Amino acid sequence: MRLDRLFGSSALEAAQALIGAEFRVDQIGGIIVETEAYELEDPASHSFRGPTERNRSMFGPGGRAYVYRSYGIHWCLNVVCRPGSAVLIRAIEPRWGVGEMEHRRGGLGLRLLCAGPGRVCQALAVSGIHDGLSLTQPPFELSLPERRPPIVSGRRIGITKAAELPWRFGLAGSIFISRRFAETPGNTASS
DNA sequence: TAAAAGATTTCCT
DNA sequence: GGAAATCTTTTAT
Numbered sequence: 001m002r003l004d005r006l007f008g009s010s011a012l013e014a015a016q017a018l019i020g021a022e023f024r025v026d027q028i029g030g031i032i033v034e035t036e037a038y039e040l041e042d043p044a045s046h047s048f049r050g051p052t053e054r055n056r057s058m059f060g061p062g063g064r065a066y067v068y069r070s071y072g073i074h075w076c077l078n079v080v081c082r083p084g085s086a087v088l089i090r091a092i093e094p095r096w097g098v099g100e101m102e103h104r105r106g107g108l109g110l111r112l113l114c115a116g117p118g119r120v121c122q123a124l125a126v127s128g129i130h131d132g133l134s135l136t137q138p139p140f141e142l143s144l145p146e147r148r149p150p151i152v153s154g155r156r157i158g159i160t161k162a163a164e165l166p167w168r169f170g171l172a173g174s175i176f177i178s179r180r181f182a183e184t185p186g187n188t189a190s191s
Numbered sequence: 192t193a194a195a196a197g198a199t200t201t202c203c204t
Numbered sequence: 205g206g207a208a209a210t211c212t213t214t215t216a217t
Contacts, residue, residue: 036198044198046213054213071199072211078198088198108201118199158198 001144003136007062011037011085015169018079018087020145025124028097029141030114032089033171034178036156040084043161047084057132059083065140067121067131074118077126079135090157090168091115093176094123116178154181 001009001017009017015037023029038045046055046068057066058080066078066086078086092114094101101113101123114120121127135142150172155163157179170177 038198046198049214052214068198069212071197071209072213073209074199076198090198116199122200156198160197 003063003142003144006081006144007079008082011039011081011087012167014079014081014085015087015167016151017144017148018089019151019169019171020149022095022141022143022145023089023092024096024141025126025130026139027141028100029124030092030095031171032091033093033174033176034089034091034115035169036088036090037167037169038078038086038088042085042165044156044159044163044165045084045086047086058086060132063135065126065130065133065135067126067128069128070118075121075127076117077121077124077130088117089120090117091170091174091176091178092120092124093171093174111175113176115176119178152181 006014006017015035018032018035021032023032040047042048047058051059054068057064062081064080066080067075070076077089080086094113104125105113105123114123152170152172153166154168155166156168170181
């Protein structure tokens with residue numbers, strides 16, 4: 001899938017297409033291995049009750065970043081798709097600038113370096129200043145894989161509404177995801 | 192104006 | 205496995 005098409009699609013589609021993609025901020029980053037989809041008509045989505053000051057980026061053009069503060073402590077990065085829908089970047093496999101990322105995060109080890117939305121933003125130095133910026137221009141760099149890798153899915157993490165929907169996606173077999181996926185038929189490659 | 196909830200992480204037991 | 209840390213945004217009164 002091409003990037004421009006991705007940005008106009010549903011979050012559900014984009015969340016899967018982004019698995020295996022290369023993502024860098026100022027040359028530092030890795031391979032996206034875990035995402036979650038949030039749609040406009042999705043009670044768990046920030047956009048569900050319509051535009052507010054915080055979520056305004058979700059209603060802007062696709063291909064931009066939606067960055068918000070989580071629990072008053074962390075930052076979380078989303079890829080905006082069509083209006084009101086976005087994909088949360090939950091984990092990446094560290095590949096470029098690993099030393100710098102470890103320096104930013106402190107020593108919890110390589111496996112936990114970017115395993116979780118808050119950790120990804122800390123390692124890549126993403127914050128509120130990136131909210132609304134285009135992901136196809138510096139400091140961002142995003143490129144999709146040529147072939148779609150094997151993907152597993154499961155329930156989203158840390159939400160109370162629509163928690164049963166299997167809208168979390170991961171690279172099959174990756175050890176860099178934030179939580180393991182349940183072993184179910186057709187989801188056998190989880191780790 | 193007040194209260195509650197929240198797309199989390201970390202440390203402790 | 206459980207709770208604390210920490211604070212902004214949103215919703216209710």
